[in-house]
Amino acid sequence: MTKKLLIAAAAVVGVLALAAIGLGLFLDANQFRPALAAQMSDALGRRVEIGSLKIAWFSGGIAAEDVVILDDPAFSKEPFISAKSVALGVDLMPLIFSRSLRVQAFTLDRPRVALIRSTSGAWNVSTLGGGSTSSGSSSLSGTVGAISVLIQKIKIAGGQITVRGLDGSRKARSYDAVDVSVTNLSFTSPFPFTVSAKAPGGGTIGVDGEAGPFNVNDIAETPFHGAIAIKHLDLASTGFVDRASGIAGLIDFAGTLTSDGKVIGTTGKASATAVRLLPGAATSGVPIAIDYESSFNSKSEAGRLKKADVSIGKALARVAGDYRTSGATSNVRMTLGGTKMPVTELQAALPAIGVTLPSGATLTQGALDLDLDITGPVDRLTIGGPIALSNAKLTGFDLGEKMGAIASLAGLQRVGDTVIETLTAMIRMTPDGIQIDAFTMVAPSIGTLTGDGTITPQGAMNFAMLATLKDRPFGIPFRIQGTTKDPAFRPDVGRTVKEALKDPEKLKKTADSIIDFFRKKE
Numbered sequence: 401m402t403k404k405l406l407i408a409a410a411a412v413v414g415v416l417a418l419a420a421i422g423l424g425l426f427l428d429a430n431q432f433r434p435a436l437a438a439q440m441s442d443a444l445g446r447r448v449e450i451g452s453l454k455i456a457w458f459s460g461g462i463a464a465e466d467v468v469i470l471d472d473p474a475f476s477k478e479p480f481i482s483a484k485s486v487a488l489g490v491d492l493m494p495l496i497f498s499r500s501l502r503v504q505a506f507t508l509d510r511p512r513v514a515l516i517r518s519t520s521g522a523w524n525v526s527t528l529g530g531g532s533t534s535s536g537s538s539s540l541s542g543t544v545g546a547i548s549v550l551i552q553k554i555k556i557a558g559g560q561i562t563v564r565g566l567d568g569s570r571k572a573r574s575y576d577a578v579d580v581s582v583t584n585l586s587f588t589s590p591f592p593f594t595v596s597a598k599a600p601g602g603g604t605i606g607v608d609g610e611a612g613p614f615n616v617n618d619i620a621e622t623p624f625h626g627a628i629a630i631k632h633l634d635l636a637s638t639g640f641v642d643r644a645s646g647i648a649g650l651i652d653f654a655g656t657l658t659s660d661g662k663v664i665g666t667t668g669k670a671s672a673t674a675v676r677l678l679p680g681a682a683t684s685g686v687p688i689a690i691d692y693e694s695s696f697n698s699k700s701e702a703g704r705l706k707k708a709d710v711s712i713g714k715a716l717a718r719v720a721g722d723y724r725t726s727g728a729t730s731n732v733r734m735t736l737g738g739t740k741m742p743v744t745e746l747q748a749a750l751p752a753i754g755v756t757l758p759s760g761a762t763l764t765q766g767a768l769d770l771d772l773d774i775t776g777p778v779d780r781l782t783i784g785g786p787i788a789l790s791n792a793k794l795t796g797f798d799l800g801e802k803m804g805a806i807a808s809l810a811g812l813q814r815v816g817d818t819v820i821e822t823l824t825a826m827i828r829m830t831p832d833g834i835q836i837d838a839f840t841m842v843a844p845s846i847g848t849l850t851g852d853g854t855i856t857p858q859g860a861m862n863f864a865m866l867a868t869l870k871d872r873p874f875g876i877p878f879r880i881q882g883t884t885k886d887p888a889f890r891p892d893v894g895r896t897v898k899e900a901l902k903d904p905e906k907l908k909k910t911a912d913s914i915i916d917f918f919r920k921k922e
Contacts, residue, residue, distance in 0.1 A: 444528060446470050446480060463487050475516045475524040483511040510558040513578075517565050526620040556580035561597070573600050573638065588613045593626075601637020603650070605630050607657065620698070621661035628657050628668070646679030646831055646857065647779065659698075667693045675752050677781075679831055680857035682751035688712055692719075701726040705734060713745030721774070734774040736783070740767045743792060753829060754857040756885045758797045766792025766820065772827075784828035792820040800846055803867070803878070803889045819844055833857050839865075846870065859883040864892065 441448045451466025464486040471480040487507045516524040559578035564571075575597040582593045590612040597605050609626015630653040655668015669691050675684040689711040696703035701724055708719040721734025743766040747757060757763065772785035799818040821842040828835040834855040841849045847870040853863025863880040882888035 444469060446472065446528065471514065471516070472524050472527045474527075475518065476514065478514060479512070480524060480528075481511055481513050483508050485509045506553065507555045507557060508559070511556060511560075513559065513561045515561060515563045517563075519565070523620045526618045528619055552584065554580070554582040554585060575599060575605070586612060587616075593624075599630075599633050599638065601634035603631055603633040605633070609657070615661055618661075623659055623661045625658040626656070627654075629654050630670075646676060646681065647781075648683070649673065649675040662697060662699055664696045664698060665694070666696070675749070677752050678754050678829070678833070678857040681754040681859075682756065684752040685748035686712055686745075688749065696725075710736075712749050713742075715741035715743075715745040715768075717741065717770070719774070729777040729779050731777050732774055732781070736772040736774055737770065739769050741769070742766070743768050743789065754834065754855055754859050754884075756859055756883070757794075758887060759885055761797035762795050764793050764795045766790065780831055782828065782830050784826070786824065786826055789820060789823035792823070794818040794820065799843060802887065803846070831857070836863075839863075844870075853880065855884060859885060861887055 437448045437450050447470040449466075449468040449470070450464055452464070454463045454465075465484065467481075467483045467486050468479045469481040471478060487509065514524075518524075557579055559580070561575045561578055563573045563575075578595070578597040580593065580595050582591060584591050590610045592610050593607075594609075595605075595607045599605055606629045607626050609624055611622060611624035611626075613622075615621040615623075630651060633651040633653070634648075635651060636648040649672045651670055651672050653668055653670040655666060655670075658665045669689065672688045672690065673684075675688055676682070690708050691711075692708035693706045694703055694708075695706065703723050703725070705719060705721055705723065710717045710719055715738070717736055717738035719734055719736050721732060723730060723732040723734070743763045746768065747763045750756065767790050769788040769790075770785065772783050772787075774781060774783050776782045795817045797818050798816055821844055823839075823841040825839040826837045828837075835852075836854070837852045839849070839851050839853070843849070846867070848868045849865055850868070851863055851865035853861065853865075855861055860883055861880050865878050865880055866875045867878060868875045877892040879890050879892050880887050881890065
């Protein structure tokens with residue numbers, strides 16, 4: 401976006417030709433308006449329309465009103481750039497005596513810029529600028545002869561830039577309050593610039609760097625580098641992801657951008673707050689920090705996330721992989737891995753995926769390992785793979801007590817807290833919720849619980865489980881329903897009978913064991 405803002409600023413520099421004719425002849429500038437518009441049209445390769453020209457003698461200023469640069473017809477019939485007014489502050493003495501136009505300040509007030517990308521990946525700005533340039537100054541010619549132009553400062557104030565694709569697959573994104581400052585503009589050597597703007601949905605973007613020299617064949621491929629700062633960028637409002645996906649969060653970022661004209665490299669650190677990954681889920685109660693490095697090819701619209709260290713407190717995971725931004729939405733193919741991550745740090749982030757710990761419960765110890773794949777469009781991501789929890793303790797939650805009749809049958813004692821020796825499972829998370837398969841949990845005070853089930857984004861649970869209780873030769877089918885905040889454990893009578901009918905011998909042994917168990921209790 402930084403390069404596109406700068407390109408928009410450079411595109412309107414052609415309006416400087418107003419000064420050459422208006423001041424060069426010391427006459428009513430409006431009489432030269434048609435010829436000037438024609439010259440600018442030839443130079444930019446676009447039709448240019450000018451409302452009126454005015455000269456302020458004593459202030460050394462020139463003003464143009466209602467300036468419009470139309471778009472490349474292959475992209476649109478609407479204006480590429482339109483501005484209510486363009487003002488120039490010039491040094492009159494060099495102009496009078498040496499025909500050298502020194503522009504002290506060039507200000508474009510509240511311009512509107514439309515950036516459009518074709519289905520082939522080309523930008524409408526790429527075909528801008530059919531005229532020739534030379535060295536650090538440009539030459540404008542007309543009926544008054546050649547005038548040398550030196551541009552000291554360009555300023556764009558209060559602009560608006562709209563970005564959209566020709567195929568209409570994505571909603572247009574607008575960046576308001578766009579301010580651009582360029583000093584010592586040159587077509588053959590780098591020049592400094594600053595850009596600031598308000599992002600869609602709030603937040604700000606600022607870039608301070610250096611660009612150039614201009615690529616005369618394709619302005620969109622002009623190299624640049626600089627420092628970028630993003631504050632409170634609202635993910636749900638950027639247009640990069642569909643609001644219906646449920647993905648949300650506020651992003652703060654500080655880093656660097658470097659481009660050779662085709663490949664853009666980004667490094668930096670981001671912090672995300674109020675993160676949500678599933679529709680209907682709550683937001684994370686802790687910030688998520690990301691230290692990353694990526695590269696992106698602007699032509700192929702393909703990029704690679706070389707590394708992303710994701711931290712939630714002291715818990716660290718690593719993400720890497722490829723992404724593509726073409727089409728209706730961006731697509732990713734990445735991996736997420738972490739080892740021995742302390743669950744005490746992770747638990748406050750669980751609501752972002754629709755998981756809330758039981759009321760009053762807290763994870764006071766434990767380590768999590770995961771090895772997940774992240775694939776698909778960003779608004780319908782699929783995240784799946786194995787997870788493993790070890791040496792965990794859920795304080796304030798007595799699983800034996802929650803299991804009710806099942807625990808009574810086994811003679812389990814209340815222990816107050818639940819210790820989990822190991823827990824393994826295969827998870828698959830989509831916007832529709834979480835699917836858990838091959839669930840196996842070993843709790844020393846209870847035994848082994850196995851099964852599978854689902855958790856909706858709102859936290860509703862539906863699990864079919866089997867409890868193989870400690871010191872008991874039989875397993876008890878049961879279901880977990882309710883919510884992750886208030887789970888309900890119920891014996892699965894129908895499943896018990898169905899399983900028993902499959903193996904009458906096993907049914908007899910189980911019945912004998914239960915009878916013996918109650919006899920011992922007497």
